[in-house]
Amino acid sequence: xxxxxxxxxxxxxxxxxxxxxxxxxxxxxxxxxxxxxxxxxxxxxxxxxxxxxxxxxxxxxxxxxxxxxxxxxxxxxxxxxxxxxxxxxxxxxxxxxxxxxxxxxxxxxxxxxxxxxxxxxxxxxxxxxxxxxxxxxxxxxxxxxxxxxxxxxxxxxxxxxxxxxxxxxxxxxxxxxxxxxxxxxxxxxxxxxxxxxxxxxxxxxxxxxxxxxxxxxxxxxxxxxxxxxxxxxxxxxxxxxxxxxxxxxxxxxxxxxxxxxxxxxxxxxxxxxxxxxxxxxxxxxxxxxxxxxxxxxxxxxxxxxxxxxxxxxxxxxxxxxxxxxxxxxxxxxxxxxxxxxxxxxxxxxxxxxxxxxxxxxxxxxxxxxxxxxxxxxxxxxxxxxxxxxxxxxxxxxxxxxxxxxxxxxxxxxxxxxxxxxxxx
RNA sequence: GUGACCGUAGCUCAGUUGGUUAGAGCAUCGGGUUGUGAUCCCGAGGGUCGGGGGUUCGAGUCCCCUCGGUCACCCCA
Numbered sequence: 001x002x003x004x005x006x007x008x009x010x011x012x013x014x015x016x017x018x019x020x021x022x023x024x025x026x027x028x029x030x031x032x033x034x035x036x037x038x039x040x041x042x043x044x045x046x047x048x049x050x051x052x053x054x055x056x057x058x059x060x061x062x063x064x065x066x067x068x069x070x071x072x073x074x075x076x077x078x079x080x081x082x083x084x085x086x087x088x089x090x091x092x093x094x095x096x097x098x099x100x101x102x103x104x105x106x107x108x109x110x111x112x113x114x115x116x117x118x119x120x121x122x123x124x125x126x127x128x129x130x131x132x133x134x135x136x137x138x139x140x141x142x143x144x145x146x147x148x149x150x151x152x153x154x155x156x157x158x159x160x161x162x163x164x165x166x167x168x169x170x171x172x173x174x175x176x177x178x179x180x181x182x183x184x185x186x187x188x189x190x191x192x193x194x195x196x197x198x199x200x201x202x203x204x205x206x207x208x209x210x211x212x213x214x215x216x217x218x219x220x221x222x223x224x225x226x227x228x229x230x231x232x233x234x235x236x237x238x239x240x241x242x243x244x245x246x247x248x249x250x251x252x253x254x255x256x257x258x259x260x261x262x263x264x265x266x267x268x269x270x271x272x273x274x275x276x277x278x279x280x281x282x283x284x285x286x287x288x289x290x291x292x293x294x295x296x297x298x299x300x301x302x303x304x305x306x307x308x309x310x311x312x313x314x315x316x317x318x319x320x321x322x323x324x325x326x327x328x329x330x331x332x333x334x335x336x337x338x339x340x341x342x343x344x345x346x347x348x349x350x351x352x353x354x355x356x357x358x359x360x361x362x363x364x365x366x367x368x369x370x371x372x373x374x375x376x377x378x379x380x381x382x383x384x385x386x387x388x389x390x391x392x393x394x395x396x397x398x399x400x401x402x403x404x405x406x407x408x409x410x411x412x413x414x415x416x417x418x419x420x421x422x423x424x
Numbered sequence: 425g426u427g428a429c430c431g432u433a434g435c436u437c438a439g440u441u442g443g444u445u446a447g448a449g450c451a452u453c454g455g456g457u458u459g460u461g462a463u464c465c466c467g468a469g470g471g472u473c474g475g476g477g478g479u480u481c482g483a484g485u486c487c488c489c490u491c492g493g494u495c496a497c498c499c500c501a
Contacts, residue, residue: 004474004475004491004492005492006492007491007492007493050501053501054501058501060425061499061500061501078501079501080501081501082501107501109499109500109501111498111499111500112425112426112497112498112499113493113494114494114495114496115494115495117499117500270500270501271499271500271501272500272501274501290500291500294500294501316501347459347460348459374453374454375454375455376454376455377459378456378457378458378459378460379459379460379461380458380459380460380461380462380463381461382460382461383460383461383462384460384461384462385461386461387461388461394460394461396459396460398459402460404460404461406461409460409461411460
């Protein structure tokens with residue numbers, strides 16, 4: 001009987017795993033150099049935990065289960081924030097501030113798979129808690145950009161689109177959107193790119209805005225403003241000065257050298273109700289893919305999970321969309337797997353008896369040594385195997401031992417006791 | 425959860441209006457030749473055509489269901 005892998009999951013064969021580990025390594029290395037410490041939690045939590053932030057509605061999106069004979073409902077983790085909030089809330093008083101944590105866990109969501117979205121995925125989570133400054137927002141965004149650059153992307157290929165919850169609310173109020181219509185206005189912002197101008201105008205009209213204001217609303221939410229260009233935003237809104245929160249954020253982004261990567265786009269909403277300040281998404285520049293990363297400031301969430309009042313800002317970056325984008329741009333190298341230092345082959349049957357001794361000596365010395373398992377003594381064929389596995393040196397065991405540098409083609413005979421040195 | 429398209433070997437594909445034991449290239453494995461990453465030659469394994477049911481004398485070809493894939497909607501924590 002042949003059983004297929006569950007819908008929306010991936011098998012990682014050696015070549016896939018090599019890239020996967022390369023990505024996880026990059027996430028970790030960038031996190032560490034930006035001063036974040038790695039954490040993790042259980043792969044399942046009580047179902048209850050996920051209802052705290054997202055409500056009952058979340059349940060249908062989860063893989064939840066009850067142990068046979070048990071009475072507690074559990075769910076495989078669909079995201080990291082509740083676990084993080086729980087961990088922070090538990091030890092909030094003992095932890096040195098600011099708290100700078102990252103994690104690279106896998107998550108499961110019961111969604112219908114499509115491009116950029118699977119049922120199991122890995123996500124890099126970066127969170128900075130205990131600081132409520134624009135500098136903290138900028139540092140987190142810097143960390144995100146640092147990773148993108150590390151993997152070979154530049155500011156023409158990906159864009160960090162930034163908005164700000166409080167500023168958008170302020171803008172909507174300035175436009176005259178009544179309090180009770182604010183949620184509708186947020187939805188409209190989110191959907192703007194999927195609507196024709198006519199549909200947009202019609203929907204905007206329902207917010208109680210007159211024609212001139214509908215037009216202004218549309219301009220503000222469709223237009224992008226470069227860093228340093230906030231006066232244009234102010235003008236679009238008929239304001240004397242741009243919103244103070246954005247001005248301060250922009251100063252910090254520039255201080256971190258991020259101006260080229262970022263643009264202000266008030267149409268970035270993020271579905272989440274819990275964001276309180278900055279929100280941002282990273283997109284491929286032409287906008288063909290789903291968001292590569294998304295995050296923002298959530299100053300009230302730790303309290304929601306029973307912790308003390310604690311400001312926080314963070315983001316998540318999934319492996320699926322990121323890999324799609326990198327693949328499209330030819331930025332996934334095929335040589336990221338472990339590369340053998342030496343490939344040991346026998347040129348005669350007598351020599352074959354020496355392979356275990358030679359290989360084990362190299363391995364004990366810490367070298368990554370492989371050998372041929374084939375019966376053939378055809379040196380040409382065996383050298384091809386050596387090349388195919390990416391080995392740096394071939395060790396040809398015959399009447400004497402010869403070391404061939406597979407990159408330069410240089411080959412020379414070495415004494416048995418000089419072998420290790422020849423490979424270093 | 426809704427809708428559309430798609431499933432033949434590990435990969436890319438061929439397979440006549442339904443008609444014998446389902447094919448090719450690449451890859452894999454083995455062998456031969458030439459002590460050097462190559463070339464050439466020979467050979468092998470591998471598929472019950474995603475799975476199940478139906479129609480038929482006969483189904484990879486037609487129908488239904490189901491599983492999986494792709495895409496859009498939804499959602500996007």
